[in-house]
Amino acid sequence: MDTNAQYSIEQCPTTPNQLARMTGVLFSKVIGSVLWPAVVSRLDIVFGVGVLSQFVQNPGPIHWEALKRVIVYLNTTKGLWLIFGGNSEVLVEGYCDADWASQKHRHSISGYTFYLGQGVILWSLKNQHIIALSSTEAEYIAETHVTKEALWLQGFIDEVRGPRDVPI
Amino acid sequence: MHCDNQGAIALAKDNKFHSCTKHIDLWYHFIREAIEDKKIEIEYVPTEENIADIFTKALARPRFKGFVEKLGLKDFKRI
Numbered sequence: 001m002d003t004n005a006q007y008s009i010e011q012c013p014t015t016p017n018q019l020a021r022m023t024g025v026l027f028s029k030v031i032g033s034v035l036w037p038a039v040v041s042r043l044d045i046v047f048g049v050g051v052l053s054q055f056v057q058n059p060g061p062i063h064w065e066a067l068k069r070v071i072v073y074l075n076t077t078k079g080l081w082l083i084f085g086g087n088s089e090v091l092v093e094g095y096c097d098a099d100w101a102s103q104k105h106r107h108s109i110s111g112y113t114f115y116l117g118q119g120v121i122l123w124s125l126k127n128q129h130i131i132a133l134s135s136t137e138a139e140y141i142a143e144t145h146v147t148k149e150a151l152w153l154q155g156f157i158d159e160v161r162g163p164r165d166v167p168i
Numbered sequence: 169m170h171c172d173n174q175g176a177i178a179l180a181k182d183n184k185f186h187s188c189t190k191h192i193d194l195w196y197h198f199i200r201e202a203i204e205d206k207k208i209e210i211e212y213v214p215t216e217e218n219i220a221d222i223f224t225k226a227l228a229r230p231r232f233k234g235f236v237e238k239l240g241l242k243d244f245k246r247i
Contacts, residue, residue: 005226044236047223080241094169095213097220111223119240125223130193136175137189140196143171143180143210147199150169150208167209168169 007051008104011060018060027059030067037074041082043113043123045070050125051103084119092116092157092168094150098128098142100135108132110142114153122153170213172221177210 013019031053038049048070055063096112103109107127114122126145132138150168158164171177179189180199202208221227222235 042241043239044222044232044241047226050223077243079243079245080236081244083240083242094208095218095220096169096171097218097224098173099224102225109224111220113220113223113239123223134175136173136179139171139173139176140179140199143169143176144196144199146169147202147208151202154207167206 005062005066006104007055007063007066009055010104011062012055012058013060021061022059022064025059025064027064027067028056030071031056034067034070034074042074042080043082043120044077044080045074046123046125047111048073050109082120084121085117087118090117091166092150092153094146094168096139096142096146098132098135098138100132100138103127106131108138108141110138110145112142112146112149114149116157122149124149169208169210170218171210172213172215172218174212177212180210 013022031049034045034049035053038046048066052063052067052070059067093115094112095115096110098108098110100108107129108131109125110128111125112123113120124145128138128141128145130141132141154168180203183200183204199208199210203210215221216231219235219238222232222239227235
């Protein structure tokens with residue numbers, strides 16, 4: 001995605017003329033088909049798909065162009081595979097981040113990912129419910145979001161390979 | 169667990185009350201409990217190395233490519 005691009009609801013068509021230009025554009029269908037790889041293995045497009053899927057109801061030309069860019073990227077990098085494993089000791093590690101009010105609606109986005117050994121096993125992107133007043137607060141909310149997932153993951157992994165007292 | 173904001177890490181580790189953080193919803197202090205019970209550990213990581221960055225903003229090409237590699241997305245023809 002373009003690093004400087006801003007996508008907001010103001011860019012959605014409102015006049016009949018603008019709406020007519022967007023008829024026949026299969027925006028929701030295309031979003032649906034890129035959502036699948038984003039959820040299953042292509043975590044590099046998660047941000048783009050996550051932002052653009054907010055405009056499914058009434059997409060504007062700028063959103064459509066951005067979506068086409070995601071598809072072009074997917075086409076040029078279709079050889080990328082998500083590789084699991086690694087030789088190091090199998091530990092669970094999490095990374096979390098939040099952007100602070102980068103979108104026009106000012107809800108921060110929290111994102112996280114978990115590694116098992118050297119392979120990524122979990123990832124997520126989510127708009128935060130409340131509007132954070134500082135970047136620290138946004139990150140703090142993101143941390144809480146990760147903690148919830150981490151506790152679940154810890155329970156699951158303990159069940160699979162027996163309990164260990166190593167914090168995530 | 170890794171995070172790239174020193175302030176948020178300090179808040180999570182420190183159980184004291186600060187008037188500046190009064191407004192943060194009680195619910196979000198759940199992380200303090202998890203750290204106290206030693207269920208999770210939180211560490212600082214510089215923004216350049218925080219892989220979760222790829223999920224929260226549009227990155228420029230060189231950084232994006234570096235993260236894609238680190239995430240274990242590899243071209244199967246080159247393996």
